[in-house]
Amino acid sequence: MEHTGAEIxxxxxxxxxxxxxxxxxxxxxxxxxxxxxxxxxxRHILVRHEQGAVHMADGxxxxxxxxxxxxxxxxxxxxxxxxxIATAYMDSIPIVVFTGQVPTGLIxxxxxxEADIVGITRPCVKHSYLVRDVKDLANTIAExxxxxxxxRPGPVLVDLPKDVLLAKTxxxxxxxxxxxxxxxxxxxxKRQIDxxxxxxxxxxxxxxxxxxxxxxxxxxxxxxKLARAIHAPVTMTLMGLGSxxxxxDLCLGMLGMHGTYRANMAVTHTDLIVALGARFDDxxxxxxxxxxxxxxxxxxxxxxxxxxxxxTAHIPVVGDLKDAMKKLNAVIAESKVDWKTKHKPWLDQIxxxxxxxKLEYVKKTKVIKxxxxxEEIDRVTGGDAIFATEVGQNQMxxxxxxxxxxxxxxxxxxxxxxxxxxxxxxxxxxxxFPDKVVFDIAGDxxxxxxxxxxxxxxxxxxPVIIAILNNGFLGMVRQWxxxxxxxRYSYTCMESQPxxxxxxxxxxALGIRATLPEEVGPALxxxxxxxxxTIIDFVVDRExxxxxxxxxxxxxxxxxxx
Amino acid sequence: MxxxxxxxxxxxxxxxSRVSGLFSGRxxxxxxxxxxxxxxxxxxxMTIITRGDDAIIEQITKQLNKLIDVIKVIDFSEEDFIERGxxxxxxxxxxxxxxxxxxxxxxxxxKVVDVSPKTYTIEVTGAExxxxxxxEMIKPLGIIEIARSGKIAMSRGKxxxx
Ligand SMILES: Cc1ncc(C[n+]2csc(CCOP(=O)(O)OP(=O)(O)O)c2C)c(N)n1
Ligand SMILES: [Mg+2]
Numbered sequence: 001m002e003h004t005g006a007e008i009x010x011x012x013x014x015x016x017x018x019x020x021x022x023x024x025x026x027x028x029x030x031x032x033x034x035x036x037x038x039x040x041x042x043r044h045i046l047v048r049h050e051q052g053a054v055h056m057a058d059g060x061x062x063x064x065x066x067x068x069x070x071x072x073x074x075x076x077x078x079x080x081x082x083x084x085i086a087t088a089y090m091d092s093i094p095i096v097v098f099t100g101q102v103p104t105g106l107i108x109x110x111x112x113x114e115a116d117i118v119g120i121t122r123p124c125v126k127h128s129y130l131v132r133d134v135k136d137l138a139n140t141i142a143e144x145x146x147x148x149x150x151x152r153p154g155p156v157l158v159d160l161p162k163d164v165l166l167a168k169t170x171x172x173x174x175x176x177x178x179x180x181x182x183x184x185x186x187x188x189x190k191r192q193i194d195x196x197x198x199x200x201x202x203x204x205x206x207x208x209x210x211x212x213x214x215x216x217x218x219x220x221x222x223x224x225k226l227a228r229a230i231h232a233p234v235t236m237t238l239m240g241l242g243s244x245x246x247x248x249d250l251c252l253g254m255l256g257m258h259g260t261y262r263a264n265m266a267v268t269h270t271d272l273i274v275a276l277g278a279r280f281d282d283x284x285x286x287x288x289x290x291x292x293x294x295x296x297x298x299x300x301x302x303x304x305x306x307x308x309x310x311x312t313a314h315i316p317v318v319g320d321l322k323d324a325m326k327k328l329n330a331v332i333a334e335s336k337v338d339w340k341t342k343h344k345p346w347l348d349q350i351x352x353x354x355x356x357x358k359l360e361y362v363k364k365t366k367v368i369k370x371x372x373x374x375e376e377i378d379r380v381t382g383g384d385a386i387f388a389t390e391v392g393q394n395q396m397x398x399x400x401x402x403x404x405x406x407x408x409x410x411x412x413x414x415x416x417x418x419x420x421x422x423x424x425x426x427x428x429x430x431x432x433f434p435d436k437v438v439f440d441i442a443g444d445x446x447x448x449x450x451x452x453x454x455x456x457x458x459x460x461x462x463p464v465i466i467a468i469l470n471n472g473f474l475g476m477v478r479q480w481x482x483x484x485x486x487x488r489y490s491y492t493c494m495e496s497q498p499x500x501x502x503x504x505x506x507x508x509a510l511g512i513r514a515t516l517p518e519e520v521g522p523a524l525x526x527x528x529x530x531x532x533x534t535i536i537d538f539v540v541d542r543e544x545x546x547x548x549x550x551x552x553x554x555x556x557x558x559x560x561x562x
Numbered sequence: 563m564x565x566x567x568x569x570x571x572x573x574x575x576x577x578x579s580r581v582s583g584l585f586s587g588r589x590x591x592x593x594x595x596x597x598x599x600x601x602x603x604x605x606x607x608m609t610i611i612t613r614g615d616d617a618i619i620e621q622i623t624k625q626l627n628k629l630i631d632v633i634k635v636i637d638f639s640e641e642d643f644i645e646r647g648x649x650x651x652x653x654x655x656x657x658x659x660x661x662x663x664x665x666x667x668x669x670x671x672x673k674v675v676d677v678s679p680k681t682y683t684i685e686v687t688g689a690e691x692x693x694x695x696x697x698e699m700i701k702p703l704g705i706i707e708i709a710r711s712g713k714i715a716m717s718r719g720k721x722x723x724x
Pocket of ligand 1: 390391392393394395417418419420442443444445446447469471473474475476477
């Protein structure tokens with residue numbers, strides 16, 4: 001029996017186990033929408049802007065570990081996805097984005113709503129396809145999911161011309177994908193693991209430096225095992241947060257530009273830095289020549305291009321991080337070293353750093369400090385929630401003050417730093433986990449970039465809570481202007497702001513405002529109890545800064561502390 | 563250092579733009595590039611001449627390997643290989659320089675492939691140095707037009723790209 005391309009699309013997604021699409025219709029994808037109408041098994045969430053659809057697919061993927069799916073029309077629908085795709089690309093998030101395209105005969109004609117989306121997105125996808133023959137469709141979809149989810153994950157775009165959706169062929173979904181040109185390394189080389197274990201045995205001041213790869217490979221349990229077995233301190237990048245419990249004695253917190261004093265000092269003084277699924281981003285290393293100056297570098301990553309790109313690795317290990325962690329733990333289990341005694345002086349030194357400069361801020365009784373809001377969110381949820389963030393000061397305070405326990409509970413745009421990411425990502429996470437408490441920790445600027453998705457949350461009854469740290473500024477930019485541009489606040493104050501409470505109500509959501517510290521806890525409790533989309537407008541101290549801060553291009557032990 | 567890199571790719575729509583986009587997007591330099599299908603019509607062979615220190619060349623080969631449509635990458639600089647390019651040169655042929663043009667062509671084992679009352683067009687093939695040397699020698703005789711191909715390369719002996 002023959003099926004249309006649109007039918008094959010729907011059948012393929014179901015075969016793939018992808019039963020949730022974030023999408024927005026239009027002319028060329030009408031045949032697919034017609035099939036979706038007949039296929040209630042395949043759930044579709046109608047967004048308000050295509051950027052939102054891609055961030056939702058991304059948030060869904062980060063929270064659940066399953067690939068996210070977005071579907072949009074050609075031309076403007078497709079171009080609206082670019083920021084979402086680039087965001088997922090920079091953070092290695094597995095999503096598949098389906099874009100409609102004008103019929104193959106019209107491609108290249110500047111046809112109505114034609115955009116060369118494969119060309120436009122080429123630098124920010126892991127791979128992309130333009131399907132030219134319906135016979136290739138099922139295979140292409142299978143390959144797209146395979147590529148998105150294996151190796152170093154990432155976004156894959158599939159462009160679907162309308163005539164391909166209408167043409168017919170037999171449906172056969174491949175059981176297994178094999179590609180001669182794509183065979184990601186999965187197994188870590190045992191000899192390199194042995195070298196890494198030997199280096200750990202020798203080191204006096206080791207640090208485990210953990211990135212997003214630990215979360216992507218679901219290896220957090222192995223990390224705990226390793227750190228505790230060898231009594232080694234753990235520091236995480238923004239993307240790695242959640243992979244090691246914040247309150248563990250061995251946890252140094254985040255490193256880098258807004259990292260903790262102890263994490264940055266530890267990395268500066270370490271003699272062995274073990275990078276686990278991290279990529280030595282400039283926000284982490286600061287001035288590269290002075291980063292970890294005395295350290296031997298071991299680097300485990302599934303992507304060979306990440307190794308020795310910024311920092312030369314003495315012990316490179318290419319392979320799946322979970323596999324590498326398991327092998328490393330097995331070797332460590334055989335070790336005769338008394339790790340606790342060996343690392344005691346180092347851990348004592350770190351403890352000194354910890355007490356020398358803690359994360360702290362001056363509490364006030366009449367104004368809400370933004371850090372206090374995060375501490376209260378942490379207290380009220382007991383850490384049992386999923387937190388998305390926007391970008392800016394809100395994001396950094398969330399990274400510093402939440403005491404995360406579990407992976408996949410902190411969703412943030414680390415690589416691209418996309419304002420407007422957090423709210424749709426939170427909606428995607430909530431769609432994956434309808435019963436969990438899901439927060440978007442937001443800034444007053446960022447939230448206005450995808451605020452339209454309140455309509456989506458209300459329509460779908462997804463009770464995301466938006467906690468706006470409303471400082472009336474593009475706060476992070478204002479902080480740089482204050483510190484590095486002589487207090488010249490050039491265009492960082494939005495003098496006209498919506499009334500966020502009324503705005504929430506206009507969309508049919510709940511709106512709450514808190515202006516005094518004692519109102520913060522009750523506002524949060526009310527929002528969590530309401531189980532409906534909610535905005536809490538926390539009117540916070542307007543000119544609070546994020547500290548510690550390493551000025552861009554400085555060595556990371558040269559921190560501004562207040 | 564100058565490197566000659568051959569890349570075996572899937573003969574698919576858009577592969578060339580993925581490869582050239584990789585170079586431009588990451589600021590790697592391409593001195594020349596040639597591409598054509600192999601015996602197997604589903605694959606193409608690209609040869610890229612690029613420059614960079616060891617770290618850059620390592621990134622280039624790793625990044626090429628990372629492209630989904632790339633099947634295999636060889637950097638020839640570490641081994642014995644054959645490199646060939648071709649140049650077509652159109653020169654003014656005056657009664658007083660014809661003999662010199664033909665002499666140069668012979669020295670470089672070139673061929674005169676087109677003749678008109680006022681011009682000779684000469685073809686020379688060879689490695690980069692030879693082709694360049696020929697062009698330098700013929701320049702004083704009055705080049706009207708020049709077309710140079712990208713290079714192609716192959717390992718000596720039994721070794722193959724795939
Ligand atoms: C889409 C986008 N545009 C611009 C920026 C640059 N930028 C980084 S932080 C920031 C300010 C964010 O303001 P707000 O959301 O109010 O957060 P705050 O820093 O005040 O907490 C800006 C403009 C960005 N990261 N993303
Ligand atoms: Mg703000």
